[in-house]
Amino acid sequence: MMESQKSNVVILGIETSCDETSAAVLLNGRDLRSHVISSQITTHQKYGGVVPEIASREHSLHFQPVVQQALNEAKLTFRDLSAIAVTYGPGLVGSLLVGVSGAKAMAYAAGVPLIGINHLEAHIYANFLEHQDLKFPLLALLVSGGHTHLILFEAHGQYTVLGHTRDDAAGEALDKVARTLGLGYPGGPQIQRIAQEGDAQAFNFPRAMLEPGSLDFSFSGMKSAVLNTLNSARMRGETLSVPDIAASFQQAVVDVLVRKALLAIKETRVKTLLLAGGVAANRLLRETLDHKLAEKGVCLVYPSPIFCTDNGAMIATAGYYHYLKGDFAPWTLNAVPGLGLV
Amino acid sequence: MKYLTIDTTTKVTAVALGEDRRLVGEGFLNTTKTHSERIIPMLDQLLTAADWTLQELDMIGVVRGPGSFTGIRIGIATAQGLAQVLKLPLIAVVSLDALAWAGKGRVEDIVPILDARKNEWYTARYNWTRGAEKADCLTPPQAMPIGKWLEYLKGLDRSICFVGDAVEKAKGRIEEVLGERAVILPEYISLPRGAYAVSAVWQRWQETGEGEQVEPYYIRFSEAEVNWAKKEEARRSEGHE
Numbered sequence: 001m002m003e004s005q006k007s008n009v010v011i012l013g014i015e016t017s018c019d020e021t022s023a024a025v026l027l028n029g030r031d032l033r034s035h036v037i038s039s040q041i042t043t044h045q046k047y048g049g050v051v052p053e054i055a056s057r058e059h060s061l062h063f064q065p066v067v068q069q070a071l072n073e074a075k076l077t078f079r080d081l082s083a084i085a086v087t088y089g090p091g092l093v094g095s096l097l098v099g100v101s102g103a104k105a106m107a108y109a110a111g112v113p114l115i116g117i118n119h120l121e122a123h124i125y126a127n128f129l130e131h132q133d134l135k136f137p138l139l140a141l142l143v144s145g146g147h148t149h150l151i152l153f154e155a156h157g158q159y160t161v162l163g164h165t166r167d168d169a170a171g172e173a174l175d176k177v178a179r180t181l182g183l184g185y186p187g188g189p190q191i192q193r194i195a196q197e198g199d200a201q202a203f204n205f206p207r208a209m210l211e212p213g214s215l216d217f218s219f220s221g222m223k224s225a226v227l228n229t230l231n232s233a234r235m236r237g238e239t240l241s242v243p244d245i246a247a248s249f250q251q252a253v254v255d256v257l258v259r260k261a262l263l264a265i266k267e268t269r270v271k272t273l274l275l276a277g278g279v280a281a282n283r284l285l286r287e288t289l290d291h292k293l294a295e296k297g298v299c300l301v302y303p304s305p306i307f308c309t310d311n312g313a314m315i316a317t318a319g320y321y322h323y324l325k326g327d328f329a330p331w332t333l334n335a336v337p338g339l340g341l342v
Numbered sequence: 343m344k345y346l347t348i349d350t351t352t353k354v355t356a357v358a359l360g361e362d363r364r365l366v367g368e369g370f371l372n373t374t375k376t377h378s379e380r381i382i383p384m385l386d387q388l389l390t391a392a393d394w395t396l397q398e399l400d401m402i403g404v405v406r407g408p409g410s411f412t413g414i415r416i417g418i419a420t421a422q423g424l425a426q427v428l429k430l431p432l433i434a435v436v437s438l439d440a441l442a443w444a445g446k447g448r449v450e451d452i453v454p455i456l457d458a459r460k461n462e463w464y465t466a467r468y469n470w471t472r473g474a475e476k477a478d479c480l481t482p483p484q485a486m487p488i489g490k491w492l493e494y495l496k497g498l499d500r501s502i503c504f505v506g507d508a509v510e511k512a513k514g515r516i517e518e519v520l521g522e523r524a525v526i527l528p529e530y531i532s533l534p535r536g537a538y539a540v541s542a543v544w545q546r547w548q549e550t551g552e553g554e555q556v557e558p559y560y561i562r563f564s565e566a567e568v569n570w571a572k573k574e575e576a577r578r579s580e581g582h583e
Contacts, residue, residue, distance in 0.1 A: 046570065053411065053564035060415045060558055064422045078427045097378055101416045105423025109396055110384050331382040341543050 009082045009323055012106075013316025015101030017091025017119050018145075019043075019050045024312035025074035029320035030132060032326060034073035034235065035313045038062045041186065046143065049175065049185050056094030063102050063177045070312065076111040084330070085092075085115040085319025087122065089339030090146065092261045096335035116320045116329035119310075120147060120341045121159075123276040125321065126303040126314035141261050141271040143285070144277030145171035145186070148257075152265045153274070156321045157340050162264055163215025170253055171279045173219040177226050177249055181242050188279055195284075198243030200251035203229060207256050215264050216252045222252050237309040265298055272277065275302035279308055331340055343547075344394065345401035346385065347425075350377040350417035351409025351437045352456060352507040358536025359382050359392055359526050360403075363544050367392045368536030376541060377416045395488040399430060401497025403543030405534070408483060409456050414558045419573035422556065427549040433543050434513035437534065440542040441505050442468040442477040444532060450501040452477060455508040456484050463508050464561060465491060476545050485561050488512065505532040556579035 008028060015022040019040040025033040029128045040058045044050050071077060084105035089096060106116040124140045128139050129310075142149040148165040168176070171188055178187025183194060206223045208218040233240045261273060273293060279285065280302050307313055322328075344447040349356040355377050369384045372578075385547035389395065404421035407414040418434075425432040441454035448470060456464040467481035493504055496519055497543075504516055509532050516524050526532075 047566055051564065051566040054566055056411070056415060057558070057560075057564065060418060061420060066428060068426065094415070098415050098419050099411060101378060101381070101419035102423040103421040104378075104382050106397045108386070109427035114462050331386065332379045334376055334378045 005131055007215075009320060010076065010080055011115075011316045011319040011323060012070065012081050012084045013102050013117075013162055013166060013312040013314070014069070014084065014086040014099050014317050015119075015310055015312045015315045016059045016063065016087070016095050016123075017087045018310055019055050019058075019061050020310045021066045021097075022310065022312035023067045023070035024221050024316045024318035025070050025076060026313065026320060030129070032313055033076070035071045035311065036066050036070045036073070037301060037311055038066050039258070039310075045185055048179055050092070052094055055092055056098060059095050059098040063098050067102070067292060078106065078112075081110060081112050083107070083115050083319060083323050084110070085117050085315050085322065087315055088116040088121045088329070088333055089336035090119055091337060092337050093337040096337065100333060100335050104331065104333060108331065113323070113328040114328065114331070114333060115313050115322045116333050117318050117322070118339055118341065120149070122275060122314040122318040124151065124153065126276060126307040127274045127301050127316040128321075129307060129313060129317045130303060131301050134272065137268070137270050138272050138274055139261075139264055139268060140274040141257065141280075142276045143170045143257060143279035144163040144322075145169060145175060147277060148219070149341065150215050150260060152270070153266055153303070155327070157327070161341060162268070163217065163260060165217040165219060166210075167220035168223060170217070170219055170257060173223040173253065173278070174250075174279070176223055177246075178229060179225055181245060183242075183246070183287045188282060190285070191250050192282055194243050195250045196243075197249035198241060198245070198247030200247040202244035203243065203248035205249055205252040207252055207259070209256070209259065213263075215260055217256060217260060219253065219256070222249070222256075250284055251280075258288050261289065262292060262296075265293070265296065271297070272301060273301045275300065276308070281305040281308040343400045343482045344398050345403055345543065346399060347403035347405070347536060347543050348381065348417045348421050349405040349440065349534050349536065350381065350413040351405050351407055351538045352413065352534050353410075354507070355380045355384060356534050356539060357381065358540045359388060359394060360540035360544060363541070365537045365540050368540075370535060372533065377413055377508045381416065381420055385489050396424070399428060401431050401433060401547065402428075402551070402555060403433045403435065403539060405440055405539055406556055407435050407437055408458070408485070408561040409437050414560065418556055418558055424521055425553070432556050433546050433550070434485060434554060434556040435539065435542040435546050436559060438464065438466040438483050439479070440538045441534060443503040443541040444535070446470060446477075446541075448503050448525075450503040451480065451496065451498075452503050452505065454501060454506040455504055455512065456506045457511075458562070462487055462492060466474040475548075484562060486580070488515070492516065496520055496581040503527065507533055560571065570575060
């Protein structure tokens with residue numbers, strides 16, 4: 001099919017870093033031909049969070065069918081691919097190794113280059129999939145279960161971390177509070193759902209801003225305050241409103257994220273903020289940022305919710321830009337669970 | 343019929359090329375590097391050295407466990423990836439079955455032992471009848487407490503040849519329990535080798551004649567599943583009281 005269009009770049013993107021097995025086929029960095037996500041959420045729910053060994057076992061069972069389905073839906077074969085891009089970190093090592101091993105064997109057998117993708121970078125690149133006219137420099141707020149980063153993004157592949165969390169990631173704090181409230185996993189969507197029925201002003205949880213001018217984050221104090229509030233109520237024999245707690249906590253998390261983002265915008269004078277990561281799907285965060293940034297003439301960009309979670313489309317998108325630079329991985333590529341952005 | 347085999351179920355990365363029942367080439371690495379870093383470069387070097395191409399292959403063979411959980415998955419993901427792209431049948435064998443080939447031609451029972459941590463081995467028991475095409479499996483694969491297994495073997499009152507990655511560490515203990523009935527082979531015979539995988543894969547191909555859906559063979563559940571089952575059990579018995 002691609003024979004007559006040699007200039008086309010077709011990337012197969014593969015993601016297995018945590019609890020989603022996903023593959024996508026992307027044409028020329030924009031045209032998503034297929035996108036398959038096999039989620040393990042229901043498998044892990046009874047354990048209250050992702051169990052690494054179980055996640056790896058699930059990836060091992062689903063990896064090959066997911067890739068095949070992505071190719072079938074795109075009506076392409078391995079011979080049509082320009083390259084195969086795969087997440088090699090950060091993430092769970094056993095899970096990463098399934099994707100990395102499979103992708104390597106596929107690329108080797110198909111005779112196409114292998115591209116190693118940093119999962120954090122891919123979350124940011126998810127924005128390029130739907131927004132073709134993004135102009136550097138950009139500012140990115142990456143918020144997920146494992147990360148809370150403010151990043152200055154000056155050119156493809158060129159990042160400066162302006163601030164990051166010193167303890168819990170925002171999504172991690174949301175997960176922990178959700179678990180304590182008995183809301184289950186994953187915590188972010190559960191908190192958002194129940195917070196709709198609550199009063200965000202009911203409790204005033206501390207918003208840690210750290211030293212003046214700092215772009216770092218801290219969510220552990222806020223999380224502890226919620227847990228302490230619940231504990232002391234229990235000791236007094238009182239029952240607190242779960243929706244009120246959830247709404248107030250969500251508000252506190254969003255307040256901190258928004259204030260730090262505004263501070264970063266003021267310091268860098270960058271005109272576009274990219275939201276990225278699982279928590280980027282949070283409605284309150286999007287709406288608050290939208291409102292605040294419009295006042296300052298700064299443009300807010302975020303991916304559709306499906307591209308905020310872990311997914312193969314963002315891996316293929318990041319892979320496309322690596323492909324253009326000829327940035328390929330050796331056959332010795334290994335999983336790097338603690339991989340940083342820079 | 344040309345094929346390649348992959349065994350990454352222990353610390354050894356073993357890849358091999360086979361043609362019908364014949365071993366054509368093999369790679370063996372027992373170093374500190376990971377399977378993930380080694381496996382494709384090893385395959386590539388082996389194919390080049392043998393003057394073979396991927397396109398000449400007719401089949402892919404893989405050892406699917408038991409052994410290291412991560413190693414099992416790396417081997418299977420690699421084998422599946424190759425088979426999927428090259429549109430080749432995939433054949434999977436059990437690590438302990440493959441190791442039985444280390445004792446081909448011996449009169450003793452062959453007992454492969456693989457390190458399963460927690461003071462256990464993945465193990466089984468085989469015997470080669472003279473002239474047989476494959477070893478008879480006398481005790482099927484399982485995860486066994488080391489002491490219990492050795493006492494069981496002692497009770498059999500037979501000579502036993504031990505192979506596998508747990509042999510080196512357990513040599514003293516084995517000889518203590520089984521005395522002269524224990525036969526310990528040198529490590530270069532005893533560790534997983536591509537040659538054994540080639541023999542086991544070819545044997546299985548003779549039996550099946552077609553490719554198969556390959557799933558890891560862990561024997562053990564994950565710890566989280568075991569703990570959860572225990573909790574459920576406790577909850578249920580409380581409910582009955």
